[in-house]
Amino acid sequence: MKVHLIGIGGTGMASLAGLLSESGHIVSGSDGKIYPPMSDLLADLKVKIFEGYEASHIAAAKPDLVIIGNVIRRENPEAQEAINSGVEYTSMPVAISSLYLKDRTPLVITGTHGKTTISSLVAWLVKSCDFDPGYLIGGISRNFNKNYAVGKDNYFIIEGDEYDTAFFDKGPKFLHYRPQAVIISSIEFDHGDIYSDIDQILKSFRRLVEIVPPDGVIIANGDDPNVSEVVKNSACRVITYGKNPGNTYYPKNVRLLESSVRFEISNIKGYFEMKMWGEHNILNAVGSIAMLTECGMPSEKLAKGLSTFTGVRRRQEIVHEAKGVTIIDDFAHHPTAVKKTIESVRQRFGARRLWAIFEPRSNTSRRNFFQNEYSEAFSEADRILIAHPYRENDIPAHERLDVEKIASSLHRMGKDAHSVSSTENIVEYVMRGVDHGDIILVMSNGAFDGITSKLAEGLKCRRIINNRSEITPSRVPK
Numbered sequence: 001m002k003v004h005l006i007g008i009g010g011t012g013m014a015s016l017a018g019l020l021s022e023s024g025h026i027v028s029g030s031d032g033k034i035y036p037p038m039s040d041l042l043a044d045l046k047v048k049i050f051e052g053y054e055a056s057h058i059a060a061a062k063p064d065l066v067i068i069g070n071v072i073r074r075e076n077p078e079a080q081e082a083i084n085s086g087v088e089y090t091s092m093p094v095a096i097s098s099l100y101l102k103d104r105t106p107l108v109i110t111g112t113h114g115k116t117t118i119s120s121l122v123a124w125l126v127k128s129c130d131f132d133p134g135y136l137i138g139g140i141s142r143n144f145n146k147n148y149a150v151g152k153d154n155y156f157i158i159e160g161d162e163y164d165t166a167f168f169d170k171g172p173k174f175l176h177y178r179p180q181a182v183i184i185s186s187i188e189f190d191h192g193d194i195y196s197d198i199d200q201i202l203k204s205f206r207r208l209v210e211i212v213p214p215d216g217v218i219i220a221n222g223d224d225p226n227v228s229e230v231v232k233n234s235a236c237r238v239i240t241y242g243k244n245p246g247n248t249y250y251p252k253n254v255r256l257l258e259s260s261v262r263f264e265i266s267n268i269k270g271y272f273e274m275k276m277w278g279e280h281n282i283l284n285a286v287g288s289i290a291m292l293t294e295c296g297m298p299s300e301k302l303a304k305g306l307s308t309f310t311g312v313r314r315r316q317e318i319v320h321e322a323k324g325v326t327i328i329d330d331f332a333h334h335p336t337a338v339k340k341t342i343e344s345v346r347q348r349f350g351a352r353r354l355w356a357i358f359e360p361r362s363n364t365s366r367r368n369f370f371q372n373e374y375s376e377a378f379s380e381a382d383r384i385l386i387a388h389p390y391r392e393n394d395i396p397a398h399e400r401l402d403v404e405k406i407a408s409s410l411h412r413m414g415k416d417a418h419s420v421s422s423t424e425n426i427v428e429y430v431m432r433g434v435d436h437g438d439i440i441l442v443m444s445n446g447a448f449d450g451i452t453s454k455l456a457e458g459l460k461c462r463r464i465i466n467n468r469s470e471i472t473p474s475r476v477p478k
Contacts, residue, residue: 002026004061006078007069008049009034011138014041015148016067016092019100019136021045022150028061030054030078035447037140037313055081063087067095074167091166093176100134101156101178107291108177110160110208111185111221113337114284117276118183119159120147120312121288126155128305129297133157139331142310162204164194172204179212181295183219183287187226190334193363198226205230212236219291221283222247241290243283249290251282256347260307265289268299273307277316278344316344320456324436327459329452333365333445335373342380345441352437356381357426357451359444360401361390367399374401375409381441383433384410384417385426390446423449431458 003020005013008029018041020027030050034042042049050057058066058081066082066089073079082089090098107126109119116139123135124143134151138159141147160174160182187205189198209231212218220231222240231238241249245266253271254263262273265286274285289302311317313329320327326349332341342356356378360366366389378384386403389395403419410417420426430440442452 001065002028002061002063003065003067004058004063004082005029005067005069006053006076006082007031007072008042008047009038010069010071011038011147012092012136013067013069014038015136016096017042017047018045018146018148019096019150021047022148023099028063030057041146053078058082058085058087065090065095067092068166068168070164070166070173072167079167091169091176093165093173094169096136096158097176097178100136100150101158104134104156105154105180106178107155107157107295108160108174108179108182109157109185110162110174110182110205111227112188112190112334113340114185114280114287115159115161116331117281117312117315118185118284118288119157120144121284121306121309122183122291123149123157124309125288125292125297125302125305126157128308129292129301131155137312139315140313142313143308160208162201163191170194172208174208175204175211179208180216181219181291182208182212182216183291184208184224184227184231185221185284185287186224186336187230188334188336189369190364192367192369202226202230209234217291217294219287219294221287237294239290239294241283241287243279249286249293251286254282268293270299270303272303274309275307276309276311277348278340280340281344316341316348319452320459322456322459323462325434325438325440325459327440327452327455328442330441330443331445332443333360333362335370335377338374338443339377339380341443342378342441345439346380349439352439353382353435354380355383355385355430355434355438355440357385357387357430357440357442359387359390359446359448359451360403361444361446361448365445366390366392366395366401368401371402371405372409374406375413378406378410378415378417379413382416384415385429386417386419387423387426387448388419388421423451423454426451427454427458430455431462434459434462 003025009031017027028048055077109115119137120141126133132152134156136158137147162172164170214235216236218238221227223242240247250266251263264271314331317329319329330341332338407417407419
């Protein structure tokens with residue numbers, strides 16, 4: 001079958017292209033400029049790429065099926081041509097469901113935070129239990145070195161997003177994934193471009209809970225009141241996990257070792273050890289193991305799988321170390337994720353001076369929904385640099401996140417914090433103030449103009465001198 005993907009450059013669509021190619025389909029796609037790592041993935045797959053969107057691409061591709069990504073608007077010329085030409089078209093979630101989830105056991109990972117890490121971990125743990133699962137994940141697993149696989153066995157692990165499906169289907173993606181077992185890690189307000197308030201998000205999760213069959217299971221974060229609320233009328237079993245002993249599964253006897261974390265889990269014999277840091281990652285592991293324990297997988301193999309899990313790219317990923325300075329790349333953008341990431345890095349690296357560099361890039365983080373929460377989120381960092389929102393002129397001024405106000409608020413808390421107008425100015429500022437032993441944590445859910453590479457290149461040319469004079473706020477580039 002010939003399949004054409006409109007909006008192929010997104011993580012989910014590029015991964016679907018991988019599944020389709022692995023299944024023997026002939027794949028083409030169109031998008032604007034596509035950047036690594038997705039451009040590299042598509043090149044390796046030998047997918048024919050049309051740059052830009054033109055109606056003529058549909059005729060050139062001669063597809064049997066067109067899949068329209070959820071970033072594509074109704075007026076897109078290729079989408080219009082697909083609809084008007086009579087070719088079969090569908091959304092990404094429906095295509096995944098119909099082609100890869102029928103007659104399988106979908107393990108669906110949902111929640112505001114942790115979906116990619118939990119999905120990657122669950123896929124690796126299932127693999128460690130001697131299965132060959134299918135999976136589709138929103139980030140690149142370091143164990144698999146990719147984020148998709150068709151798999152040969154019954155299990156299929158998929159990251160379930162509450163974002164809408166397509167311009168012709170405004171329901172959440174996760175409603176299409178035939179959930180047999182579900183993890184709900186957390187529920188907070190997010191996706192402010194399509195949800196007006198938390199009640200709308202709760203409604204979407206209630207709809208998810210309603211479609212889990214009676215013989216299914218929901219693994220719910222029992223510490224999260226929103227999660228507890230949406231699962232209370234579930235027709236299937238609900239198993240809770242969390243930090244508190246009131247949950248079915250919770251961590252205990254946690255020990256921080258030199259290069260790992262060791263803990264036990266209630267109701268499971270033995271101990272578990274992992275290379276991820278931070279309380280939220282411990283809970284991610286507990287939720288993952290709870291799901292697979294409920295699916296009947298042995299604790300010994302789960303423990304071995306956890307100990308060999310190497311994480312996900314761009315989740316607390318050390319991307320460069322030189323001259324006593326460590327650069328870490330992370331996907332955090334919601335204030336809760338920013339706060340937990342900073343806390344985790346602090347836990348891992350102790351008293352080393354911590355730079356937090358943040359780009360508001362997601363549809364929610366560019367807006368002022370969390371104007372006050374961001375100040376608290378950065379409170380454990382030593383130096384904070386906040387970029388102006390990505391494509392800030394796309395956001396009406398009265399809705400836009402005020403990064404200068406955040407920096408001022410952090411100043412009043414005694415923090416060295418600044419809003420900075422460009423990537424080049426951020427790099428220059430860091431190079432003038434970086435010192436031996438510093439940790440530079442970069443957080444964005446996008447490319448951030450290649451800032452981690454620019455910082456690494458800057459370090460190569462920079463002689464680190466201890467006890468240099470500091471840059472005063474009046475000299476901060478704006």
